[in-house]
Amino acid sequence: MSVNKDQALQRELHPVHVVLLAGIIPLFLGGLLSDLAYSSSYHIQWNNFASWLIAGALVFCGLALLWAVVDLIRTDPRSKCSLLYTLLLLVTWILGFLNALTHARDAWASMPMGLILSVLVFVLACAATWVGLTKSRAGGGQ
DSSP states (O other): OOOOHHHHHOOOOOHHHHHHHHHHHHHHHHHHHHHHHHHHHOOHHHHHHHHHHHHHHHHHHHHHHHHHHHHHHHSOTTOHHHHHHHHHHHHHHHHHHHHHHHHTSOTGGGTTHHHHHHHHHHHHHHHHHHHHHHHHHHTOOO
16 A cells, blocks of 8 residues: 555644634625625614624634644645645635725725625635635545
């Protein structure tokens, strides 16, 4: 039985890391849906919901990003998948932070930029989760 060098260098994601990574999807989705509800009803509470959901998603995303940076340092520096995953999480967190700042303004002033940022952040979060979980499966033994 032989072990491929590339498979030996890649590590599977820790279950806590997977939970953090998977947690950003529903939170950013909730923020996006709250923005959509606000844009159609103009009830200020939907903007408040979006602000809290985005803040929660930033906590999860920040912890997953920290874990990804540690994993990036510990793995082979030539691993393009780990670098892509970490960069996607970083861009997701930065745009999510800008989205949180946008939502901190007056509810009326946060639209339409808040909705646009929510869509972008949700798509980036889905991409980061996809790449992160695919990276995890690629390192498994056969």
